[in-house]
Amino acid sequence: MITFRPVADHAILVDFADTLSDAAHAAVLHLDQALAARPCAGFREAIPAFVNLLVDFDPLITDHRAVETHLRGLLDHPAAATSLPAQREVLVCYDDDLAPDLASVARMTGLSTETVINAHLAGDYAVFLYGFAPGYAYLGGVPKPIQLDRKPAAVRGVAAGSVIIAGPQCLVTTLTMPTGWWIIGRSPTQILTGDPERPFLFDVGDKVRFRRITRAEFASGGGA
Amino acid sequence: MADAVFKTVFAGPHASIQDGGRRGLMRFGVPASGPMDRKSFALANLALGKDADAAGIEISMGGLVLDCVSGATTLAIAGGGFIVERDGARLGSWSTLPIRAGQKLTIRPGPWGSWTYLAFAGKLTATQxxxxxxxxxxxxxxxxxxxxxxxxxxxxxIQHSDAITAIACPIWARPRQHLHVVLGPQDRYFSAAALQALLTEPFYLTSAYDRMGLRLRGPSLAPDAALSIPSEAILRGSVQVSGDGVPTVLLSDHQTTGGYPKIATVLADDLDGFVQLRTNDAVAFKAITAPQAVQLARTRAAAIATVYAKVRDLAGR
Structure with a gap:
């Protein structure tokens, strides 16, 4: 059941479901792509999330009804499947001093630290949405055996580049910030690339794999 | 043409460089940022004949003191009712004034408002x-x-003239206590009593106020269920309610997604006046339909454009 909900004078939220589902998220990404290919008059930007797409528009040019009509048209006449999602690689070093919670995760899951690392590396991840801060891409796909609830309290001053997990989600931080997630490694991969042509490493929907690197490779920025 | 250089003698906690903002990047976790009170910021620039979105300085109630150490230029100050002094001679915000090497500019909070804006006749050098x-x-x-x-x-x-000139402060640049909202997009998670409280009871600004958002104090709006929803987009103007029933209005540097339900969203144009309120000021929310909100946005935009054109014309003389 697709629901269109007005948001103030300048946006519309297209809800595909109330709760998380793969089908709802796939529908979000499909509509997001279709809208990017065929934007309506007055379109400003779209923000994909787990189960909905927010479409922001200029109220001096269009209104909720016209935007809804356009979006319904895109849903009624779906474009042929576009290109497959891009595959991105993120490097990660799991050395103790860069992974302060690895031992705790191992203890709480009853696994060895090497098994935790291998489980993390084995995950097939996808970018579900960005949020919280610039470049904070929420990756779904943490394997079940290493899924843990977040910590009861946040830890301050967690370094940028930390690879953190909570529940089914994984994130590579871009800023030094507090977090209540489990810090299991550090990555030299820059999500904020500094490249004006492509300032963010991921698009929402991209697939992500982690690749383990040594401390020496980490120290040299990934050995790339 | 020459440079004018200022030295920051004192900067309050929230003095920062702003311009019209970076739009279109919320999907990457990046809010537009830009001035808290967009219209006052635009008026400061327009009063100098500049582009409305040109880079300038946003000043909070923490104030700002600058020494002009070389060169000369003209400044425009708009937004709030701040106290402005040039070498101790007292002026108000809402003026343009010449300044040259050896002179000191002091900006501190005055009778009303939380934010004021400083624009320069010339190009402010800033990291992009x-x-x-x-x-x-x-x-x-x-x-x-x-x-x-x-x-x-x-x-x-450039220094436009030797004269200090007033910028007319439009009525819509004053603090706004009556906010128009469109209910939702998650009003369905709230009881009829909570929705009624939102629309009939006063809420008060707390000191939990920064560029990300402003927490309000008032009756509890605790949602019926759905303490957290799957994270979804947040906008400037979203009224999100945490599990303890406390509403927060998200502002210029808002998080782009979050999992608290949004009971309502404030009309974009009302936010400029809202941010000029101060701690313990009261606000009242009034629900309007989405078509009414668009109509109101258009009516307001037309009136604002008329004032902008007038200010731009005066600057041209």
């Missing part, structure tokens, strides 16, 4: 991030916060 000098407070990206001792360089600085 993703095509904009707007400072994102959480990351410090963009032009950045001003710190004591920092130099500010205005290139192609």
């Amino acid at each position: 991030w993703l095509g904009s000098a707007a400072t994102h407070a959480l990351s410090g990206f963009g032009g950045g916060k001003l710190t004591t001792g920092q130099e500010i360089t205005i290139t192609d600085a």
Whole structure:
């Protein structure tokens, strides 16, 4: 059941479901792509999330009804499947001093630290949405055996580049910030690339794999 | 043309470089940022004949003191009712004034308002991030916060005239206590009693107020269920309610997604006046339909455009 909900004078939220589902998220990404290919008059930007797409528009040019009509048209006449999602690689070093919670995760899951690392590396991840801060891409796909609830309290001053997990989600931080997630490694991969042509490493929907690197490779920025 | 250089003698906690903001990047976790009170910021620029979105300085109630150390230029100050002094001679905000090497500019809070804006006749040198000098407070990206001792360089600085000129303060630049909202997009998670409380009871600004958002105090709006929903987009103006029933209005540097339900969203144009309120001021929410909100936005935009054109014309003389 697709629901269109007005948001103030300048946006519309297209809800595909109330709760998380793969089908709802796939529908979000499909509509997001279709809208990017065929934007309506007055379109400003779209923000994909787990189960909905927010479409922001200029109220001096269009209104909720016209935007809804356009979006319904895109849903009624779906474009042929576009290109497959891009595959991105993120490097990660799991050395103790860069992974302060690895031992705790191992203890709480009853696994060895090497098994935790291998489980993390084995995950097939996808970018579900960005949020919280610039470049904070929420990756779904943490394997079940290493899924843990977040910590009861946040830890301050967690370094940028930390690879953190909570529940089914994984994130590579871009800023030094507090977090209540489990810090299991550090990555030299820059999500904020500094490249004006492509300032963010991921698009929402991209697939992500982690690749383990040594401390020496980490120290040299990934050995790339 | 020459440069004018200022030295920051004192900068309050929220003085930062802003411009029209960086739009279109919320899908990457980046809010637009830009001035808290967009219209006053635009008026400061327009009063100098500049582009409405040109880079300038946002000043909070923490104030700002600058020494002009070389060159000369004209300043415009708009937004709030701040106290402005040039070498101790007292002026108000809402004026343009010439300044030259050896003179001191002091800006501190006055009778009303929480934010004021300083524009320069010339080009403010500022670090850009993703095509904009707007400072994102959480990351410090963009032009950045001003710190004591920092130099500010205005290139192609010009001094328009020797006169101090008033900028007319439009009625809509005053603090706004009545906010129009469109209910939702998650009003369905709230009881009829909570929705009625939102629309009939006063709420008060707390001191939990920064560029990310402003927490309100008032009756509890605890949602019926859905303490957290799957994270979804947040906008400037979203009224999100945490599990304890406390509403927060999200502002210029808002998080782009979050999992608290949004009971309502404030009309974009009402936010400029809202941010000029102060701690313990009261606000009242009034629900309007989405078509009414669009109509109101258009009516307002037409009136604002008329004032902008007038200010721009005066600057041209």
